[in-house]
Amino acid sequence: MSNDKGDYLTDGLRVAVHHKQMLDQLGSEHDEQRHSLDAAINSSEALLRRLGKALPVKDSSTSNSLHVITPVRTKSWEEILAEAKQAIPGEVDFNDVLTPAEIDAVSAKHQKLGEHLGWLGSLDRYDVALAVSAGILSGLIDIFLVQVPAHPGFLGSPASEGGWLSNKVKELFGEVLPPEKIKELEGLYKVSFDPSTSKGLEEAVAGLGPRTHRYQSLGHDPILGFIFGVKDVLCGEFTAIDKFGNVIVQQTAAPLLEGEHFIIRLLEAIRKVGGHLASDVATSAGLPAPLMPLLSFFQFGTIGKQGYTIAEVARQMYRSGYDLRHFIAASVPLAISELIVRLGFMVRKLNAGATLAEAFPNAAHPQLRRQLLIAHGVAGVINAGKVTVTSNPLSISWPLVLTLLRYGMPEMMYLIYGQEKERAKLVETEIMDDYRAIHQELDTQLKMLPHIVI
Known part of the structure; x- marks a missing residue:
């Protein structure tokens, strides 16, 4: 028997079609013989009546003798399949063995297998209520405790002393x-990616x-710094994005520990980058929020009376x-809502009888990911209202934007590709289970054949 599930299903379908054709033929021949025999019997009875003869009485007695039937030689699967392939060499499909009504019934059954994979099937009212509540709490913390970073005025908005949580983190x-x-x-x-102006550089960096x-130097990004910053230190370079969205790479120092083993150089470069970022995080300007410098490539949009692009607004922010400190403060409400949703997910799974491993709140689980998307989506709506009311881009929760992307992209990919793939696996498993059940039933019946008596 083939180990490939696809071949096995096709082979099984071919055998089923062949046996259906054989059964249909036997049934047709049986009907013809029965009709012929019935006609002969009726004709004989009519003749006897015309001759005035009494019809014979049916003998209902049965013989007491029992004869054991000779065991039937069962064919192997390979023999059965070979006969089917010889009889039906072409393509086969389910229309050859099932009626349209039967196909519709099977399709409806299989369609139900994937109902729990969709949004409506994967979440109940308690899941949604928990997620919405966590999102509302997150949004309220953002409004009343995070607020905006302390600033003297931004794009026409009044000056602010900053939110309590934002100031507390900086403190x-x-x-x-x-x-x-x-x-x-x-x-x-000291690192090679730290020029504060274009003075002394081979190529000027607009806006530096x-x-x-630090915003324009990719080496100062808390995440990208451990990629571009390490690269810059190893090569003695400075990688920057000017205010027009152009990436400029130029030599500013000698390569680090040139001639040493690469692993030694790499570890030293990582140490230098980490130490340099630590020296900048608590300065007046601080470090940029993670990945926010990438908005320098968004050279479009018309924001405010000045008509700033998205890139310019982010730079002015x-x-x-x-900075990173305000980013951390803005991440606190998100962390609280994450904790609430994940704990709720875990408790409900454990109460339902799941093991600790099954109940572990991994965001790769579609149900948990959707709860988190609802929670952060609600917080996002509240944050959008905050930005609208204050007319201040500093009210935007950048960690919330990143979090929605973090969960939104995998969910989108799952809905496009993963959900149907998972449903197909469930359907295939159902078909394979049915095949195994039929196979076991046939095995049981065949084993009983030598013991049948008449």
Whole structure:
């Protein structure tokens, strides 16, 4: 028997079609013989009546003798399949063995197998209620505690002293990294991607200045820094994005530990980048929010009276205090809603009898991912209202944007590709289980054949 499920299904269908044709033929021949025999019997009875003869009485007695039937030689699957292939060499499909009504019934049964994979089937009212509640709580924390970073005024909006949580995070960073510690780190971890102006550079970087150089230098991004920053340190380069969205790479120093083993150079480069980022995180300008410098490529849009592009607004947001510290503060409400939803998911799974491993709140699980999307989507609606009311882009929750992308993209891919693929697996498993049940039933009947008596 073939190990390939697709071949096995096709072979099984071919055998089923062949046996159906054989049964149809036998049934047709049986009907013809029965009709012929009935006609002969009726004719004989009519003749006897015309001759005045009595019809014979049927003998209902049965013989007491029993004869054991000779065991039937059962054919192997290979023999059965070979006969089917010889009889039906062409393509076969389910229309050859099932009626349209039967196909519709099977399709409806298989369609139900994937109902729990969709949004309506995967979530109940308690799942939705928990997610919505967590999202509302997250949005309220963002409005009342995070607010906006402290700034003197932005795009026509009034100055702000900043939200309590935003200021608290900055205060904590200041306590961990006081000015004297920052100065010490700056001396220990000098890097090639730290020019604050275009002075002394081979190629000028438009917009580069003391207040924006960390935003424009990819090495200062808390995430990208460990890619581009490490690369820059190893090569002695400076990778920057100017205010027009152009990437500029130029030599600013000698390559790090040139001639040493690459692993040693790599580890030293990572250490230098980490130390340098630590020296900048608690400064007045701070580090940019993770991945936010990539908005420099969005050279479109008309925002505010000045008609700024998205790229320029993002750059001005950093200048006005939207840095890593505010990003962390804005992430707190998201972390709280994540914790609520994930704990709720885990508790419900455990109460339903799932094991600890099955109940683990992994966001790859479609049900949990959808709950998180609902929670963050609700928080996003509240944040959008906050931005609209304040008319201040500094109210935007950048971590919320990244989080929605984090869960939204996998969910979109799942809906386009994964959901139907998973449903197809369920249908195939159902078909294979039915085949196995038929196979076991046939085996049982065949094993009983030698014991049948008449």
